[in-house]
Amino acid sequence: MNADLAPSTLDELVEAVRSVPRVIPVGGRTKPRLTQAAATPISTLRLSGMVDYEPSEFTFTALAGTPVREIARTLAERGQYLPFDPMLSEAGATLGGTIASGLSGPGRFRFGGLRDFILGVRFVDGAGRLLRMGGKVVKNAAGFDLPKFFVGSLGRWGILAEVTFKVFPRPEASRTIALQVDHLPGATQFIRQTSVNRWELGALDVLPGGQRIALRLGGPERALDPLAQEILGRWTGNLLSIPDADDLWSNLNEFRWAHPEGYLLKVPLCPDQMPALFDALQPVGDVRIHFSAGGNVAYVSLPGETSAVLMEKGIRGLGHTALTLRGRCPLALGRHTPTGVEAALRLSLDPLNRFPPMDD
Amino acid sequence: MRADRLHELATLLPAERWLTRPEQLTAYESDGLTAFRKRPLAVAVPESSDEVVQLVRACHRAQIPFVARGSGTSLSGGSLPVEGGVVIALNRLNRILKLDPIQRIAVVEPGVINAHVTQAAAPHGLLYAPDPSSQTICTIGGNVAFNSGGAHCLKYGMTSNHVLGLRAVLATGECVTWGGPSRESLGPDWCGLFTGNEGLFGIALEITLQLLPRPERYHTVLAGYQTLDQAGDAVTAIVASGLLPGAIEIMDALALEAAVAAVHADYPPGCEAVLIVELEGPREVVESDRARLEALLAASSPVEMRPARSAEERLAIWKGRKCAFSAVGRISPDFLVQDGVVPRRRLGEALRRIVEMSRESGLRCANVFHAGDGNLHPLILFNGREPGALERAEALAGRILRMCVEMGGSLTGEHGIGVEKRDYLPEMFNPEEIDCLQRIRLAFDPLEIANPGKMFPGPGAPTLSQPGLHPLEAAGVISRE
Numbered sequence: 001m002n003a004d005l006a007p008s009t010l011d012e013l014v015e016a017v018r019s020v021p022r023v024i025p026v027g028g029r030t031k032p033r034l035t036q037a038a039a040t041p042i043s044t045l046r047l048s049g050m051v052d053y054e055p056s057e058f059t060f061t062a063l064a065g066t067p068v069r070e071i072a073r074t075l076a077e078r079g080q081y082l083p084f085d086p087m088l089s090e091a092g093a094t095l096g097g098t099i100a101s102g103l104s105g106p107g108r109f110r111f112g113g114l115r116d117f118i119l120g121v122r123f124v125d126g127a128g129r130l131l132r133m134g135g136k137v138v139k140n141a142a143g144f145d146l147p148k149f150f151v152g153s154l155g156r157w158g159i160l161a162e163v164t165f166k167v168f169p170r171p172e173a174s175r176t177i178a179l180q181v182d183h184l185p186g187a188t189q190f191i192r193q194t195s196v197n198r199w200e201l202g203a204l205d206v207l208p209g210g211q212r213i214a215l216r217l218g219g220p221e222r223a224l225d226p227l228a229q230e231i232l233g234r235w236t237g238n239l240l241s242i243p244d245a246d247d248l249w250s251n252l253n254e255f256r257w258a259h260p261e262g263y264l265l266k267v268p269l270c271p272d273q274m275p276a277l278f279d280a281l282q283p284v285g286d287v288r289i290h291f292s293a294g295g296n297v298a299y300v301s302l303p304g305e306t307s308a309v310l311m312e313k314g315i316r317g318l319g320h321t322a323l324t325l326r327g328r329c330p331l332a333l334g335r336h337t338p339t340g341v342e343a344a345l346r347l348s349l350d351p352l353n354r355f356p357p358m359d360d
Numbered sequence: 361m362r363a364d365r366l367h368e369l370a371t372l373l374p375a376e377r378w379l380t381r382p383e384q385l386t387a388y389e390s391d392g393l394t395a396f397r398k399r400p401l402a403v404a405v406p407e408s409s410d411e412v413v414q415l416v417r418a419c420h421r422a423q424i425p426f427v428a429r430g431s432g433t434s435l436s437g438g439s440l441p442v443e444g445g446v447v448i449a450l451n452r453l454n455r456i457l458k459l460d461p462i463q464r465i466a467v468v469e470p471g472v473i474n475a476h477v478t479q480a481a482a483p484h485g486l487l488y489a490p491d492p493s494s495q496t497i498c499t500i501g502g503n504v505a506f507n508s509g510g511a512h513c514l515k516y517g518m519t520s521n522h523v524l525g526l527r528a529v530l531a532t533g534e535c536v537t538w539g540g541p542s543r544e545s546l547g548p549d550w551c552g553l554f555t556g557n558e559g560l561f562g563i564a565l566e567i568t569l570q571l572l573p574r575p576e577r578y579h580t581v582l583a584g585y586q587t588l589d590q591a592g593d594a595v596t597a598i599v600a601s602g603l604l605p606g607a608i609e610i611m612d613a614l615a616l617e618a619a620v621a622a623v624h625a626d627y628p629p630g631c632e633a634v635l636i637v638e639l640e641g642p643r644e645v646v647e648s649d650r651a652r653l654e655a656l657l658a659a660s661s662p663v664e665m666r667p668a669r670s671a672e673e674r675l676a677i678w679k680g681r682k683c684a685f686s687a688v689g690r691i692s693p694d695f696l697v698q699d700g701v702v703p704r705r706r707l708g709e710a711l712r713r714i715v716e717m718s719r720e721s722g723l724r725c726a727n728v729f730h731a732g733d734g735n736l737h738p739l740i741l742f743n744g745r746e747p748g749a750l751e752r753a754e755a756l757a758g759r760i761l762r763m764c765v766e767m768g769g770s771l772t773g774e775h776g777i778g779v780e781k782r783d784y785l786p787e788m789f790n791p792e793e794i795d796c797l798q799r800i801r802l803a804f805d806p807l808e809i810a811n812p813g814k815m816f817p818g819p820g821a822p823t824l825s826q827p828g829l830h831p832l833e834a835a836g837v838i839s840r841e
Contacts (some may be wrong), residue, residue, distance in 0.1 A: 016741050022457035034693070036366075039747055054703065054705065055600075056596065056599055056600060056704060056705050057704055057705060057734075058514070058704075059601070059701050071563075079576075079602050097651065102545075102546065102549070104544070104548040108543070108544075109543075111515075111516075112517065112521055112543075112545070113544065113554055114446055115521075115549055116521045123641040125796065129792055129796070131792060131796050132789070132790075132793060133793065133796070133797075135701075135769070135770045135788075136703075136768055137418055137701045137702070137703060137733070137734055137768070137769050137773075138513075138514060138704075138733045138734070139513050139701050139730070139733040139734065139735050139768055139773040139774065140508060140515075140701060140770040140771060140773060141506065141507045141509070141517065141518070141556055141770070141774050141775065141776050142771045142772050142775075142776075142785070142788055142789075142798050143774045143785070143789060143793075143797050143815075144550050144553060144557060144797055144801075145507070145520060145553055145555060145556050145778075145790070146553065146555065146796075146800070147552075148520065148549045148552025148553060148555075149547075149548045149549050149550070149552055149553040150547075150548065150549075151547050151548065151549045151552065152547010152548050152549055153546070153547050154547065157548055158614050168604055169602040169603070169604055170602075172602070182422050188464060191462075192462050194485060195461060195462045195463070195464055196461060196464070196484060196485040196573045197573060198573070198576040198642050198643075199642055200573075200641055200642055200645070214607075219641070219642075219644075219645040219648070220644075220645060220648035220649060220652075222644075223644035223645040223647070223648045224644075226644050227642060227644060228823075236728070242655075252523055266544075266546070268540075268542045268544040268545050268546060269542055270463055270541055271462075271463075272463075293543055293544060294543070296542045296543035296544045297543075297544035311739070322546075323546050323547055332546070339534065339536050340532060340534050341530055341532070341536060341803060343801040343805070344802075344803035344804070345800065345804075347803070348800055348802065348803040349799070349800070350575050
């Protein structure tokens with residue numbers, strides 16, 4: 001890689017963007033398909049570090065290339081965390097890449113996803129302007145909410161330079177329960193039965209294989225055992241030890257269950273649609289699916305030799321759309337109806353056409 | 361010429377839903393920011409989203425500006441009519457189209473009243489979290505346009521955090537659908553960008569809202585303090601403890617006086633400040649957190665602590681808090697309310713400076729604020745009949761806004777920029793950034809016909825007029841926050 005395109009200051013970032021006709025920001029390369037575009041990569045890895053952290057404000061500001069695990073460590077020292085459980089943090093995901101990919105982990109079930117914690121951004125637009133949008137305080141309604149727009153923008157609407165997030169105090173303790181369910185119809189039924197409950201679950205995930213559901217409770221130490229016992233009194237399952245629980249969640253957060261050289265897709269959906277998605281993809285190959293956030297998102301893994309055409313057919317046939325995180329197939333699968341405003345906004349933010357389109 | 365152009369719009373609706381007579385237009389001249397008034401050419405009262413789409417397309421063809429309006433509770437003049445334009449009144453699009461307790465969503469039209477969503481969800485054990493003080497009258501369409509907040513934002517966020525999907529007609533006449541019933545979506549986040557557009561992008565026609573399970577248990581405590589600083593210190597201690605209350609609110613002496621006058625709220629005597637803290641969650645969690653909270657409060661030297669012992673007592677505490685703004689109408693003929701945000705650790709400093717500035721300007725200022733998120737609500741009291749008083753009040757408001765930005769905060773936490781704060785936008789954004797906001801606006805509305813004159817600084821400031829309480833406010837139906 002050209003050393004000039006690994007900027008270490010915001011000025012250098014602006015220069016780098018201006019120096020080439022077509023660019024794509026690259027962070028930790030943990031979602032490789034997102035950056036496989038016909039464009040010059042600009043590495044954000046040297047734009048790293050916490051800029052401002054005030055635990056009493058529940059906010060921090062960091063450079064976009066900062067590894068998420070470093071942030072998590074710093075927050076943990078002050079008893080705080082990002083409640084949406086950023087994905088692939090052990091693998092080296094950066095803050096900027098996490099925003100651009102729009103990936104939230106199991107913890108998004110309780111307090112919302114990445115979009116609900118991003119407060120402000122500084123970014124370089126397609127004309128090479130460094131701009132600030134949003135704010136640095138937990139509540140702000142001034143100007144359009146461009147920070148949210150960057151969630152899932154895939155590095156194709158601007159290059160993030162610096163970001164501000166809201167954080168929460170980490171619950172004093174947690175418990176993880178694994179329940180046995182009768183495959184995906186059983187999992188769907190569990191989610192339906194518990195759609196309104198009193199426990200305030202921190203996470204509700206259907207594990208790959210579709211026969212176990214993982215629940216997480218968070219809160220004061222002495223409150224959790226009665227809640228866990230109540231759940232275990234109604235459904236068959238067991239309380240996990242702390243190391244087993246840590247393994248389980250880290251396995252999900254890092255996609256360790258997925259085929260190593262295969263396809264990995266994100267598919268938003270509703271819990272009722274879980275069985276049909278599995279049924280549609282099963283004939284295509286050895287499909288593994290982690291249904292996260294109470295069945296509101298599926299992470300689909302298929303072996304590398306799977307036919308991408310059949311895979312897309314399965315997704316599209318159900319009316320779903322998917323984002324490819326890994327694997328050699330189109331970045332976006334399923335139907336996308338282009339809108340006039342999308343074209344107009346692209347012209348506004350990227351008049352020189354410096355960023356690749358959403359489907360490259 | 362204008363009459364010709366208006367003619368096409370007039371033909372879209374039956375005569376009784378196309379209002380043009382002065383006595384019909386008067387009610388639409390102003391909103392919650394009563395200091396400004398403008399008479400529109402006409403008010404359209406559509407009854408279906410199709411009619412809204414037709415109206416917007418006709419406005420686009422004829423290049424007639426339009427302002428969408430719900431209940432007109434905007435505190436930043438967001439629904440102030442535009443001269444030579446029409447108002448599209450959305451109150452009759454008030455259907456809850458779907459309520460799915462399994463997916464925990466409600467799909468609503470823009471004219472649905474905020475509190476009606478929670479009322480419809482309540483039998484299923486669910487609630488709609490955003491709770492602006494005007495929730496019994498303000499509409500979801502307005503909440504979406506201005507990204508409204510409320511008392512529970514620290515924990516649950518603002519309106520945008522609860523909008524999962526949108527169908528909207530943009531100012532170009534294009535209809536778009538973004539998001540849907542799922543909590544997750546693929547980016548970029550168009551719903552996030554649309555929410556808080558201040559009516560400059562278009563009109564939301566169908567909004568998919570997330571609903572949350574109603575917490576099993578609430579624990580609400582009211583604590584009185586001899587000084588505002590002590591109340592502020594208590595907030596600092598609570599936040600540092602790792603507790604995450606659903607709400608942390610402070611009212612100062614003048615606000616307390618108003619609440620007592622308006623709803624006979626009962627507060628510990630001799631207090632300069634009252635702190636309200638609310639915990640919520642499963643009973644086991646609340647019991648455990650409650651013990652910690654009480655220890656923290658006891659150590660903060662309150663004059664008195666009053667935990668709510670029943671649901672009725674909890675509601676009474678909130679009633680005093682939520683009425684505080686309209687209550688100020690009992691102790692002053694007119695008032696302006698701001699909603700700037702400061703970093704929470706600088707709350708005490710901000711309040712001291714507000715007191716100083718208010719003294720210098722010779723105007724009284726009551727303070728009610730969301731202490732958990734640093735969101736101030738100074739209420740500047742004045743008498744509009746006194747020459748120059750409104751101008752002095754506006755000058756004081758401007759100084760307070762500048763202070764918020766200087767401290768690293770924001771011009772607005774939840775009311776939006778609107779007409780009121782548009783000249784202050786450059787305090788927060790540099791010219792390139794304002795240009796970027798403007799380019800975004802033009803992508804949605806190249807003709808600048810959707811709610812022009814809001815958010816962006818510009819010529820043609822609306823004329824200030826005889827202020828006074830909004831008629832609904834005087835009747836105690838709405839309140840400003």
